[in-house]
Amino acid sequence: MSDERRMDVLRAIVEDYVATSEPVGSRALVERHSLGVSSATIRNDMAALEDSGYIAQPHTSAGRIPTDRGYRVFVDRLTTVKPLSAPEKRAISAFLEDAVDLDDVVDRSVRLLAQLTHQVAVVQYPSLRRSTLRHVELVPVGQRQLLVVLITDTGRVEQRTLEAARDLDEVVVAQLRATLAARVAGRRIAELAGLVDDLAEQYSADDLALLRRVVAVVEETLHQESEERVVLAGTANLARSKDDFARSLGPVLEALEEQVVLMRLLSDMAEDSATVSVRIGHETQHDGLVSTSFVTSGYGDESGAAVARVGAIGPTRMDYPATMATVRAVARYLTRILAG
Amino acid sequence: MSDERRMDVLRAIVEDYVATSEPVGSRALVERHSLGVSSATIRNDMAALEDSGYIAQPHTSAGRIPTDRGYRVFVDRLTTVKPLSAPEKRAISAFLEDAVDLDDVVDRSVRLLAQLTHQVAVVQYPSLRRSTLRHVELVPVGQRQLLVVLITDTGRVEQRTLEAARDLDEVVVAQLRATLAARVAGRRIAELAGLVDDLAEQYSADDLALLRRVVAVVEETLHQESEERVVLAGTANLARSKDDFARSLGPVLEALEEQVVLMRLLSDMAEDSATVSVRIGHETQHDGLVSTSFVTSGYGDESGAAVARVGAIGPTRMDYPATMATVRAVARYLTRILAG
DNA sequence: AAGTAGCACTCACCGTTCCCGAGTGCCAAT
DNA sequence: ATTGGCACTCGGGAACGGTGAGTGCTACTT
Helix, strand or coil, X not given: CCHHHHHHHHHHHHHHHHHHCCCECHHHHHHHCCCCCCHHXXXXXXXXXXXXXXXXXXXXXXXXXXXXXXXXXXXXXXXXXXXXXXXXXXXXXXXXXXXXXXXXXXXXXXXXXXXXXXXXXXXXXXCCCCCEEEEEEEEXXXXXXXXXXXXXXXXXXXXXXXXXXXXXXXXXXXXXHHHHHHHHCCCEHHHXXXXXXXXXXXXXXHHHHHHHHHHHHHHHHHHCHHHHCEEEECHHHHHHCCCHHHHHHHHHHHHHHCHHHHHHHHHHHHCCCCCEEEEEHHHHCCHHHCCEEEEXXXXXXXXXXXXXXXXXXXXXXXCHHHHHHHHHHHHHHHXXXXXX | CCHHHHHHHHHHHHHHHHHHCCXXXXXXXXXXXXXXXXXXXXXXXXXXXXXXXXXXXXCCXXXXXXXXXXXXXXXXXXXXXXXXXXXHHXXXXXXXXXXXXXXXXXXXXXXXXXXXXXXXXXXXXXXXXXXXXXXXXXXXXXXXXXXXXXXXXXXXXXXXXXECCCCCCHHHHHHHHXXXXXXXXXXXXHHHHHHHHHHCCCCCHHHHHHHHHHHHHHHHHHHXXXXXXXXXXXXXXXXXXXXXXXXXXXXXXXXXXCHHHHHHHHHHHXXXXXXXXXXEHHHXXXXXXXXXXXXXXXXXXXXXXXXXXXXXXXXXXXXXXXHHHHHHHHHHHHHHHHHC
């Protein structure tokens, strides 16, 4: 028994099923692919593949469709992510380079990815936690309100207002600003806490309290929901599916609105070692997403640990090679843009 | 012929159809509503209503369903928006008051509205054009880069960076900052242009050029795409519909992703005089939205022209009185929160 | 004139039946 | 190991008829 041919058969089944949305039978297989054997042989192979849990039949006397496990094998062993064509690359690059600021970059990326993959695109904002600070700015607004603005090296700007205990003194604020500006540049936000501990003598108790408040606000910002925002685009693509996938959109849409679900998945996938990470069907660990797959890639740091992720979500019956290639490409260009 | 009863019949039809999602016949009508006449009489009335274009039958020998025109009459003349119950009000108020900043307010509002109406909620960010400035802050980042931060009275913060022609002088920047701070407070952004024209003598040519650049950047921000962002929530609610509405989600989702479409609708509706504005079916002037209605209300200014709008989008077969009440309530609380 | 009762008519919907053919599994032959 | 052959399964579509909700019309009542 040729294990190799079986894998060829599996690949053929996945490809055909992805292309046609219909269960594929042994006859159709030998016709569309030059496997060099007869349909009866294919049937034997298919029976074996079914025993191994890679394919299944919706009902007796129907063709086979890949199972989640089948797709998994396909993705892991039967496919190589092929680079995009030069024109495609140029289009991506050109489109992203016109962006004016971080929000615009993210917005353009997510739309672009949705359009290229014909699926739901997801872009996670660069994490504050792993970014370094370019600048901290304090702006008094009103008598007691102080606006704290953080600017990261990825161009992200976050602001919070805090209510001071006493009326603000312009001079003190300016002093704090200078102190912070000198100390935070290039630091990670997470390192911030210890940075001002030695200042106890230089400031009055009140002023020090204010300084600590500022630091506290910065740290709070870290843990805020907005820290790991994700942006979506292309939900309409879900409805385009020919099969009955379009009929059970409810749970999928719900899952997508639950940012928490996406967050968990994204951070799970950040652990994966491969450049492009894939979660297929039940692997998403979420009921609403059992019939979908999630393809993501890290971006934002040329070397090693990525700052955040981009990805695409679509029916498990998706074109994995193409999707993986596109996601990877967009992630790369995103990294390049942000570094530049 | 009693025109009054006919309107009663129309109201009953709308109410029943909204409740059941099924065409309503004459018999069911007399049973569920105490109209005091027989089904034959109702049939005559229904025939008249159909002639007037307020109702239609999907096919012979089926009940009637309201047309867009029918809903229009229902909304305009047959319904009064009833206030929410006290507990509901309290819930809204409590939920919105916990918000920490403008983004959070908007985010909470849109989720809340989606949940309360069981439809797709839309919140438009407060327009910069109509807001007044609370503060302008200039922050040098790097040698030549200047970060311009705008803070509006609605709490919205926008920032842009600009590249100066020469290296920045701390002192000059501080001076510009002071000048701007003194002049912009309480002004509309649109008024900004003329504010610095008289400063020609006080600054060197270079510095004046920089000042003009800053003003230019501010004005550019005005026309930027981000100016009129809208945020959505509850798209999953679209899929909950019992009838076949859920099957044609594609075009609807596409329309919702086209922010332009929503923008146009929102600005159209801003012209309406009523507090709560409704667009029914084809009135949306968009093919993807022919089977949906859009209920919006302005918010952000206690008197007169609103700064932006909130709304809900759902199937034309929606509970208009309830939706209108909820949208109006959320708009009011939103106004209150932003003012406070 | 407005309302009602009665009645013939229409037609979507539902369940039944039937048939077709794609697809399978198995077996004997190569 | 592969293949041709064959009996078997069963989903899906077409044809069919009965049922009942609903209508429109007409003749009668108030």
